[in-house]
Amino acid sequence: MDRRSSWLKGVLDLLVLAGLTEGESYGYALAARLDEAGFGRIKGGTLYPVLNRLEEAGLVVAEFRAAAKGPGRRYYQLTDRGREVLAEQGAAWLEFDGSVREVLGKGGIR
Amino acid sequence: MSYLDELEKLLRERGVAPEWIRATTDDLAAFMAEGGTDPEEEFGPVAEFADDLTGEGCGTGSATGPGTETLVWGADAFESPARMNEMGAQGWEVDRVDPRGRFVSHRGEHPQTWEYRQESALGSRERARTADRLASEGWEPCGHYFVFAYFKRARAALVGPRAELTERPEPARKRFFWSLPGLAVTAIALVVGVTGLFGLAQTLRAGDTADRVATLSGALAGAATGVAAMTLVFWLLFKLFAKVRNR
Numbered sequence: 001m002d003r004r005s006s007w008l009k010g011v012l013d014l015l016v017l018a019g020l021t022e023g024e025s026y027g028y029a030l031a032a033r034l035d036e037a038g039f040g041r042i043k044g045g046t047l048y049p050v051l052n053r054l055e056e057a058g059l060v061v062a063e064f065r066a067a068a069k070g071p072g073r074r075y076y077q078l079t080d081r082g083r084e085v086l087a088e089q090g091a092a093w094l095e096f097d098g099s100v101r102e103v104l105g106k107g108g109i110r
Numbered sequence: 111m112s113y114l115d116e117l118e119k120l121l122r123e124r125g126v127a128p129e130w131i132r133a134t135t136d137d138l139a140a141f142m143a144e145g146g147t148d149p150e151e152e153f154g155p156v157a158e159f160a161d162d163l164t165g166e167g168c169g170t171g172s173a174t175g176p177g178t179e180t181l182v183w184g185a186d187a188f189e190s191p192a193r194m195n196e197m198g199a200q201g202w203e204v205d206r207v208d209p210r211g212r213f214v215s216h217r218g219e220h221p222q223t224w225e226y227r228q229e230s231a232l233g234s235r236e237r238a239r240t241a242d243r244l245a246s247e248g249w250e251p252c253g254h255y256f257v258f259a260y261f262k263r264a265r266a267a268l269v270g271p272r273a274e275l276t277e278r279p280e281p282a283r284k285r286f287f288w289s290l291p292g293l294a295v296t297a298i299a300l301v302v303g304v305t306g307l308f309g310l311a312q313t314l315r316a317g318d319t320a321d322r323v324a325t326l327s328g329a330l331a332g333a334a335t336g337v338a339a340m341t342l343v344f345w346l347l348f349k350l351f352a353k354v355r356n357r
Binding site: 028044062067070 | 132141163
């Protein structure tokens, strides 16, 4: 696994939670939004297990809606617990990021 | 067989609810339609994907942090205490019990051993009383299912740094563990259920409409009375047991 994939794996659940703060969304739209944000194309095989784990942990709720044309979709929505975890774990990530920046800065990387 | 048909079959074999399977495969079909991708390339080998979707895979990375392994497994009530302690000795910490009664566990980068116990506790008040009783010995709640409450304790609380594991044993491939008594109780319940339904079907076939209505009403009333009586007996037994234990 390259280093970037490894970083992403550690933070993907937070990115998905953050992607739901503005309202409900579905698998492909979440992957597309992460792609636009510069994380590259997140494969369904990576995204869906994360969505399932978040649902099992009660951080998101999913609702299946049949479509008039073509297959239906599962729409995901953030729960109150999901917001709490995002705030808590997001802050921990930013603190970690700050420490990394500080050390890299001292090493001349800016 | 297409990728999604194969996935549907594997999810069925893993005991996933049919409506969840339908919603998932429909959603994945929509994902592929929008992305125009090959399913194997998009979701990976189908058996691994089925494992990942049902939490039966040994994934890494979650809200608990990178490098952490996760494992979801189950056992019948007779087998649970021994299996939990076996998994605990391999460094698996149970975080919670999911709605299907499975133990959602993780093992961190530097795992340590855990001890577990299963207690019978009917309702949230009894669970809270049991938690209070056990707290002084270092036990903390880690989930509940049906009439059972589960507690965990880090071995480090008793033996200090010696509780840290130097090896990470691979967990067993099996994800559900049956005991002989568990299998026997399930088999007896199945035989009683099937025999009852068979007898009811025979009686319904023999009579006229009025007989059928009377038989069905009698069967429903009998089943409801039986369930209520058994619930009452178990409830009283649990209360009595709890009273003796908390004395």
